[in-house]
Amino acid sequence: MLLTSAAAVREELGFDDMTDINDAVAMALNAAEPQLASALNTSFGRAEVTDTFWVPEPTVVDGPHRKTEFWLSRGFVFGDLTVAGFDVPPDAIKLNRERGVARDWETFYVRAHVALTYTAGFEADETNPKQYKLDQVPSWLQEAARLQALVHLSSAAPITEAGISIDVETCRTQLASLMTDHSRYAPMAIHPL
Incomplete structure (x- = not known):
């Protein structure tokens, strides 16, 4: 599934609407999606999820202060969270x-x-079922998908044959910085069973 607009990436590279370019961009964006999901330790497709945790006690207790952190199996939560098993x-x-x-x-x-x-997760776009609804995908994640796709496209035949050079190191550096800022990290959190 596409996390950002393939047409926008194609236009950024300076190409018209051509089948081989469209296919290369779509393939690069499709490859970017599972890579970003793996890096963020989540899936992007819309789902109803129930995570069950064993909580022996709060993760932090210091006098009257207490805190319990739950590391959900998925990020990008929409709607309400319901709790069962404890008042x-x-x-x-x-x-x-x-x-x-x-x-x-x-x-x-x-x-x-x-x-x-x-x-x-994100819902599929009704007008383009191969793409998520972009109004649900955060702009930073769309940018991450674009950068990862550019890395893939840097050696794609339609791009190299057109004489377009993509600065792969700059794209990778920007991507690494972006992913660090948004990583799913909670070292004190309890993980689901």
Whole structure:
């Protein structure tokens, strides 16, 4: 699935709407999607997810302060998060939707199975079912897909035959910086069973 517009990448390279160029760009963007999903440790397709956690106690306890972090199996959470298995006060869990990390500073969990149910990922675009709805895909992730696609396209025959040179090192450096800023990292979080 495409995380950004293939036409925009093609136009950036200075090409008209030609089948071989369109195919090369689409192939590069399709290759970028699983690579970015792997780097972010999530999937991008829309799904209803239930993660179950074993929580022996809060991950941090310091006097009256307590915090429990849950590392959801998916990032890019949409809609509400529901909790089952433990009595949790309303609005106790704060969610970083993009990273898929839920934090609770109120509940004192004691040897509990906690199930968190949520909707994650992007919907397919009805007009182009090979592409996600771009209004749901964050701009930084669209940029990451574009950069990864440019790296793939740097050695593609239609690009090299046209004499276009892509600065691969610059693209890789920009991509690495972008991914570092948005990595799904929560070292204290409990992982789902």
